[in-house]
Amino acid sequence: MASGTITSSEYISHHLTNLTFGNHPENGWSFAHSAVEAAEMGFWAINVDTMLWSLGxxxxxxxxxxxxxxxxxxxxxxxxxxxxxxxxxxVDDNVKGIFHYKNAVIAPLALTIFVWIFLMNTMDLVPVDWIPYVAGQMGIHFMKVVPTTDVNATLGMAFSVFGLIVYYSIKQKGFGGFFAELAFNPLGKWLLPFNLFLEVVGLLAKPVSLALRLFGNMYAGEMIFILIALLPFWLQWILSVPWAIFHILVITLQAFIFMVLTIVYLAMAHDDH
Incomplete structure (x- = not known):
């Protein structure tokens, strides 16, 4: 970007590429200098900007x-x-209204999820060129500042919730009870393979839907801000301000949905029927 004129597609690609560190087949361990390099790094690559902003x-x-x-x-x-x-x-009112068991972890977990995701989502309201421009002046090629637009981050949170679902399901019902819940519902023991297929798919769908719902909504919001930034300057303000005001509802709602579904899933894990 520092070299001068770039095309719209290059601009969009730049803003949607994470600052990635990993093992490149040709260059060894290094930061990626293009989206292609980042993709070639594979599983062992880490999105440094996602980690930096989410932890911060x-x-x-x-x-x-x-x-x-x-x-x-x-x-x-x-x-x-x-x-x-x-x-x-x-948050406490929502927990009390949904979760009717005694567990000291649920309310702090729900509070953490809601506030942390809200803060990460709120970074989407920062004008798309500000922080990447500052990073570029420091020699940093890419800088995505909205961690929830990285599916790795949303999947990480969702699979953490999934781990708690499995843990409390086994803790409350025992391994046998948990397996019976998967194997004998909804059609009884005579259709055990079919029941198991349905229930396992439904169980695995929980973290996937949690992650992709948050990621999809925030990614779409970021994309709209990027497209608005490609328009003439006077038109950017006309469109970006109303969209930012509307987006405040989106970022709050997505944090709320993730929190509520987490509480619901953990309540279901405690149910013995």
């Missing part, structure tokens, strides 16, 4: 909530404390 925003979340918790007052709260308390109360 996670640390921001922990620091802010810990700071408010340490300085909480019983009297009239300040604006930050009031805002944090409203988020905690909102």
């Amino acid at each position: 925003l996670g640390i921001l979340f922990l620091w802010l909530f810990r700071k408010v918790a340490k300085n909480v007052t019983a009297g009239v709260p300040n604006g930050t404390q009031n805002f944090i308390e409203s988020i905690v109360e909102f």
